[in-house]
Amino acid sequence: MEREALSVPETARVLGASPASVWRWIREGELPATKIGGRVFVPREALRRRLESVSSRTNPYKERKKHGIQ
Numbered sequence: 651m652e653r654e655a656l657s658v659p660e661t662a663r664v665l666g667a668s669p670a671s672v673w674r675w676i677r678e679g680e681l682p683a684t685k686i687g688g689r690v691f692v693p694r695e696a697l698r699r700r701l702e703s704v705s706s707r708t709n710p711y712k713e714r715k716k717h718g719i720q
Contacts, residue, residue, distance in 0.1 A: 655684065655691035664697060665704075675700075 658676075662669045672692070675681035682696045 652694070655693050656697060658683075658690055658692070661692045661697060665700065 656664065658669050658672050661681075662672045665672065672681065676683045676690065676692070681692060681700055683690050683692050685691075
């Protein structure tokens with residue numbers, strides 16, 4: 651069964667970013683997080699949204715396809 655949330659280091663690995671960047675995104679409100687028992691977790695759904703947002707901005711093929719350009 652897949653866990654509903656990931657730790658900050660796990661989130662950093664998935665995003666290909668540093669833990670410091672993940673902490674900054676959390677602090678700036680760009681990535682929601684929850685504190686449980688002294689540890690901070692990022693909900694998996696928030697991570698999916700972040701990945702979709704980043705990939706749609708950085709993938710020119712997706713942008714062309716979105717606008718009907720092959």
